[in-house]
Amino acid sequence: MTDTPGGLEQLSCPLPLPHVERIVLGHGSGGRLMHDLIARRFLPAFDNEALRAGDDAAVVEPAPGVRLALSTDAHVVTPLFFPGGDIGRLAVCGTVNDVAMKGATPLFLTAGFVLEEGLPTETLDRVVASMAAAAAEAGVAVVAGDTKVVERGKADGLYITTAGLGLLRDGPAIGGAMARDGDEVLVSGPLGDHGIAVLSARGQLGFTADIESDVAPLNRLVARVLQASDQVRVLRDPTRGGLATTLNEIARQSGVAVLVDEAAVPVRPAVAAACEMLGFDPLYVANEGKMVVVVGAEGAAAVLEAMRGCRYGEGARRIGSVQGGPAGRVLMRTAFGSTRVIDVLAGELLPRIC
Amino acid sequence: MTDTPGGLEQLSCPLPLPHVERIVLGHGSGGRLMHDLIARRFLPAFDNEALRAGDDAAVVEPAPGVRLALSTDAHVVTPLFFPGGDIGRLAVCGTVNDVAMKGATPLFLTAGFVLEEGLPTETLDRVVASMAAAAAEAGVAVVAGDTKVVERGKADGLYITTAGLGLLRDGPAIGGAMARDGDEVLVSGPLGDHGIAVLSARGQLGFTADIESDVAPLNRLVARVLQASDQVRVLRDPTRGGLATTLNEIARQSGVAVLVDEAAVPVRPAVAAACEMLGFDPLYVANEGKMVVVVGAEGAAAVLEAMRGCRYGEGARRIGSVQGGPAGRVLMRTAFGSTRVIDVLAGELLPRIC
Numbered sequence: 001m002t003d004t005p006g007g008l009e010q011l012s013c014p015l016p017l018p019h020v021e022r023i024v025l026g027h028g029s030g031g032r033l034m035h036d037l038i039a040r041r042f043l044p045a046f047d048n049e050a051l052r053a054g055d056d057a058a059v060v061e062p063a064p065g066v067r068l069a070l071s072t073d074a075h076v077v078t079p080l081f082f083p084g085g086d087i088g089r090l091a092v093c094g095t096v097n098d099v100a101m102k103g104a105t106p107l108f109l110t111a112g113f114v115l116e117e118g119l120p121t122e123t124l125d126r127v128v129a130s131m132a133a134a135a136a137e138a139g140v141a142v143v144a145g146d147t148k149v150v151e152r153g154k155a156d157g158l159y160i161t162t163a164g165l166g167l168l169r170d171g172p173a174i175g176g177a178m179a180r181d182g183d184e185v186l187v188s189g190p191l192g193d194h195g196i197a198v199l200s201a202r203g204q205l206g207f208t209a210d211i212e213s214d215v216a217p218l219n220r221l222v223a224r225v226l227q228a229s230d231q232v233r234v235l236r237d238p239t240r241g242g243l244a245t246t247l248n249e250i251a252r253q254s255g256v257a258v259l260v261d262e263a264a265v266p267v268r269p270a271v272a273a274a275c276e277m278l279g280f281d282p283l284y285v286a287n288e289g290k291m292v293v294v295v296g297a298e299g300a301a302a303v304l305e306a307m308r309g310c311r312y313g314e315g316a317r318r319i320g321s322v323q324g325g326p327a328g329r330v331l332m333r334t335a336f337g338s339t340r341v342i343d344v345l346a347g348e349l350l351p352r353i354c
Numbered sequence: 355m356t357d358t359p360g361g362l363e364q365l366s367c368p369l370p371l372p373h374v375e376r377i378v379l380g381h382g383s384g385g386r387l388m389h390d391l392i393a394r395r396f397l398p399a400f401d402n403e404a405l406r407a408g409d410d411a412a413v414v415e416p417a418p419g420v421r422l423a424l425s426t427d428a429h430v431v432t433p434l435f436f437p438g439g440d441i442g443r444l445a446v447c448g449t450v451n452d453v454a455m456k457g458a459t460p461l462f463l464t465a466g467f468v469l470e471e472g473l474p475t476e477t478l479d480r481v482v483a484s485m486a487a488a489a490a491e492a493g494v495a496v497v498a499g500d501t502k503v504v505e506r507g508k509a510d511g512l513y514i515t516t517a518g519l520g521l522l523r524d525g526p527a528i529g530g531a532m533a534r535d536g537d538e539v540l541v542s543g544p545l546g547d548h549g550i551a552v553l554s555a556r557g558q559l560g561f562t563a564d565i566e567s568d569v570a571p572l573n574r575l576v577a578r579v580l581q582a583s584d585q586v587r588v589l590r591d592p593t594r595g596g597l598a599t600t601l602n603e604i605a606r607q608s609g610v611a612v613l614v615d616e617a618a619v620p621v622r623p624a625v626a627a628a629c630e631m632l633g634f635d636p637l638y639v640a641n642e643g644k645m646v647v648v649v650g651a652e653g654a655a656a657v658l659e660a661m662r663g664c665r666y667g668e669g670a671r672r673i674g675s676v677q678g679g680p681a682g683r684v685l686m687r688t689a690f691g692s693t694r695v696i697d698v699l700a701g702e703l704l705p706r707i708c
Contacts, residue, residue, distance in 0.1 A: 023473040028503030041479060042499060045486040050462075050497035058497035060462045062521045066420045072464035072517055074502045108404075108414045110426035112515035114468070119377040125395060132399040143404035143412035145396060146515075148428045149382030150706060154510045161466035161500075163426055163517030167416045352504060 024348070028076075030240025030286075031345025054253060055175045056098040056236060059168065067168040069104035071095055074161040078352045080127065082201035084193070084212030087160055088130035090288060090354055093217045094239070095164035096138045100219040101235045101291065103174035103226055104166035109135060110144040111162050116155035127158065138217035140164070166219075171230060176253035178233035183322040184300035185258060186293040188221060188307050189214070189315030190266040191243055195285035195350050196274045205278070211270050214312075216289030221310045228306035229299030237291045239354060241345040244283040246292055247330045248344045255327040260320035260342065262334045284345050286353045294322060378702070382430075384594025384640075385699025408607060409529045410452040410590060413522065421522040423458035425449055428515040432706045434481065436555035438547075438566030441514055442484035444642060444708055447571045448593070449518035450492045454573040455589045455645065457528035457580055458520035463489065464498040465516050470509035481512065492571035494518070525584060530607035532587035537676040538654035539612060540647040542575065542661050543568070543669030544620040545597055549639035549704050550628045559632070565624050568666075570643030575664045582660035583653030591645045593708060595699040596638040600646055601684045602698045609681040614674035614696065616688045638699050640707045648676060 026033040043051060050058035050070075057071035073094040080087045092109065099106040111131065115124065135142050172178075197213040199205055218237065226232055234254070238246035243265070247258045267275075267282045275282045289312055295303050300318065307313030330342040380387040397405060404412035411425035427448040434441045446463065453460040465485065469478065489496050526532075551567040553559055572591065580586055588608075592600035597619070601612045621629075621636045629636045643666055649657050654672065661667030684696040 020475055022475060023469045023471060023478065023503055025471055025503050025505065027469065028501060034501060037501060038499075041475070041482055042501075045482045046489070046496040046499070048495045048497060050495065051499075058462070058464075060497055060519070062422060062461050062519060063420055066417055068416060068519075070462055070464060070517075070519060071498050072466045072515075073500045074466035074468050074515065076468055076502045076504050076508075107416050108412070108424055110412075110424060110517045112426045112428035112466070112517075114428050114430055114513055114515075115377045115381065117377060117379055121374055121376060121395070124377065128395055128399045135400070141402045141404065142400040143402060143414055144425050144517075145392075145400075145405075146427045147382060147388060147391060147396075148430045148513075148706070148708075149377055149379050150430050150510060150513075151379065153507060154430075155513075156504060156508045159468055159502075159504075159509075159513065161426075161428065161468075161515035163424075163464045163466075163498075165414070165416060165422075165424060165519065352502070354502075 025351040026348035028351065029345055029348045030245055053175060056101040059102060069099045069102040069166040069168055071098035072161060072163040073098060074159065075354060076159050076352050077198065077354050078156060079201050080157050082213055083197045085215035086127060086130050088127035089134045089215050091160040091162045092131050092134035092138065093215050093288060094354060095162040096140060096217045096219055097237045099164040099166035100222040101237055102168065103235060104168045106138060106140050106164050106166040106219050108165045109140050109142045109162050111142055111160060113147045114155050114159040115147060115149045116157055117149055117152045119157055134217060138219055169226065174232060174235055176234055176236060176250050179250050179254035179256050179294045179322045180233065181256060181322055181324040182297055183233055183294050184297050184318055185320040185322065186295065186300065186304055186316060186318050188291045188313040190268045191287055191290060192267055192271040192275060192282035192285035194288040195353055196271050198353055199350065205274055209270050209274050214287055214289035216312045218289065218291055218312055221307060221313050224306045224310050225293060225303050228302040229295060231296030231299030232293060234294035235291055238287050240286050242284040242286060244330065244342045245344045250294060251330050252328045257323040257325050257327065258320060258330045259323055260330065260332045262332050264317055264319045266315055266317050280349065283342065284349050288354060379705040380702035382705065383699055383702045384599055407529060410455040413456060423453045423456040423520040423522055425452035426515060426517040427452060428513065429708060430513050430706050431552065431708050432510060433555050434511050436567055437551045439569035440481060440484050442481035443488045443569050445514040445516045446485050446488035446492065447569050447642060448708060449516040450494060450571045450573055451591045453518040453520035454576040455591055456522065457589060458522045460492060460494050460518050460520040460573050462519045463494050463496045463516050465496055465514060467501045468509050468513040469501060469503045470511055471503055471506045473511055488571060492573055523580065528586060528589055530588055530590065530604050533604050533608035533610050533648045533676045534587065535610060535676055535678040536651055537587055537648050538651055538672055539674040539676065540649065540654065540658055540670060540672050542645045542667040544622045545641055545644060546621055546625040546629060546636035546639035548642040549707055550625050552707055553704065559628055563624050563628050568641055568643035570666045572643065572645055572666055575661060575667050578660045578664050579647060579657050582656040583649055585650030585653030586647060588648035589645055592641050594640050596640060598637040598696045599698045604648060605684050606682040611677040611679050611681065611683045611685060612674060613677055614684065614686045616686050618671055618673045620669055620671050634703065637696065638703050642708060
């Protein structure tokens with residue numbers, strides 16, 4: 001399942017989750033409840049190799065030798081417009097990025113709209129224009145769509161589900177299960193901007209923060225990274241659940257430990273301040289225009305330089321490394337020199353963030 | 355845009371539509387308001403050849419010589435369960451059929467879920483099991499998914515948007531623009547079952563009708579039809595907007611007239627009775643397991659025989675023919691020998707039918 005899982009059939013929850021009789025907001029969080037939903041309900045029903053791989057996009061082969069990446073993302077963000085973006089840009093970038101994170105070149109998108117009766121057509125026009133601009137920026141075409149309308153009160157303005165198709169490159173496989181002892185872990189820039197920008201737009205900060213969402217198509221950044229080195233093992237965008245959840249997915253899929261240097265994790269001062277006030281850890285806050293790169297040590301410097309030369313990678317940093325074990329663990333070396341375990345997001349941090 | 359349009363850039367509305375400031379239920383009807391929404395708002399923004407073709411699925415070529423059909427459909431049917439089907443079976447079959455209607459072999463699906471907080475997990479399990487069964491019946495794999503949760507009152511149980519990918523066959527192109535003077539028009543069975551079954555499940559009939567939805571995957575039926583003749587020009591499933599709207603799309607895309615023999619149009623007595631009571635014309639009622647075939651006259655008998663040998667084509671009938679003009683018109687020869695114009699659906703017949 002895109003955007004979330006990681007080697008889901010072997011995802012071991014440290015604490016068994018209680019039997020859940022009803023869907024709660026946490027099931028959409030990208031964290032443990034969602035992993036549980038996927039592992040218990042979706043995977044057994046739809047069982048197939050592509051789904052089980054648990055990456056951001058499925059690899060499919062519709063004809064011999066033609067390997068494609070296929071992905072989907074539903075978007076329900078509120079409000080529809082926020083500093084730096086809107087649901088339209090998000091719907092295009094989210095799926096473009098999921099396809100790109102398999103190392104594929106995104107080419108085509110589909111878009112399914114659920115519109116609420118009474119939605120101003122001017123709002124729809126703005127969203128559609130934003131989607132078109134984002135698609136043009138990413139170099140993808142929206143080739144098919146569908147529109148449904150539900151009665152007032154049965155949606156929240158509009159929801160958009162996109163699917164994306166991309167062409168896989170030749171070269172070493174890229175995926176969450178490819179991280180190896182000794183690899184380096186990089187991020188493309190400061191974390192938490194998207195989540196805090198959306199909260200700010202909701203008026204939930206209690207103050208005005210000058211923070212814009214980072215929502216952006218990362219496919220050109222990915223192309224440069226893959227040109228820079230053939231040692232790239234994992235690409236993943238830390239969306240819902242944030243960096244912490246993404247690194248846990250990689251650690252579990254690859255059966256390795258990820259060691260993160262707290263002092264190296266880039267967070268803007270305004271985001272750090274907002275998180276401190278709200279009691280959030282920026283490691284769990286959603287990003288929509290950042291990526292994690294796991295790369296063999298020999299390739300790390302070249303990849304870092306390549307990222308820094310790109311519009312959406314200027315703030316790239318090395319934040320840690322991969323170790324052989326303890327398998328499935330993410331450990332953080334704090335500023336005080338101690339080490340603590342970083343787990344996946346447990347509950348619901350920010351509902352309807354994307 | 356899938357499921358709906360037809361040569362949309364040249365779609366001429368006999369009556370100019372008023373300026374609309376807000377989305378109304380009719381924008382999801384499959385009829386004129388939806389065509390207008392697509393032609394005015396989506397097509398200009400996303401303009402590309404695949405979209406402009408206006409068929410049920412887009413034809414894309416991600417690598418030289420590899421021609422694929424890509425489609426999407428959002429599903430918001432209420433109630434979630436109805437005689438003969440449910441939203442899960444609908445979400446799989448709707449997209450499988452859109453891909454199949456380009457003459458392609460559906461292979462892979464994605465599924466994006468929007469879940470309402472409070473949805474019983476048992477309901478989700480039933481829907482997912484139904485999707486899995488329909489996918490198995492169609493021979494497709496659900497390879498990627500995404501789940502979002504919205505607060506109580508911000509959805510209606512659950513919505514499912516699927517996208518589908520299929521491999522195009524070699525052979526003559528199939529699409530709404532391929533109908534020619536002299537072709538025959540066939541349907542695969544009786545019309546209106548889905549719409550009336552859903553109405554019945556809503557208790558809106560005022561009586562209990564023994565009518566089941568026809569929701570079914572038609573890809574195997576399509577394969578048999580294409581084996582039977584190389585004269586197949588158009589395949590289309592008459593979903594929202596019904597047979598009348600589908601034939602209008604074909605007439606406009608191909609620049610031909612379609613002449614329908616009223617007495618030949620198959621409608622079950624129970625559906626006809628329900629329609630008469632409700633003041634509906636079964637020609638406008640949605641189907642989810644039927645298809646229209648336009649085929650060269652020499653191939654019609656073989657296609658009809660092939661359809662009748664299939665589970666979902668037993669009730670196949672010849673219902674009319676294609677004429678050179680008047681271009682873009684659908685004409686019906688009534689039982690009394692007169693001829694009347696059949697237009698696209700004008701307003702909203704049955705909201706949230708699929």
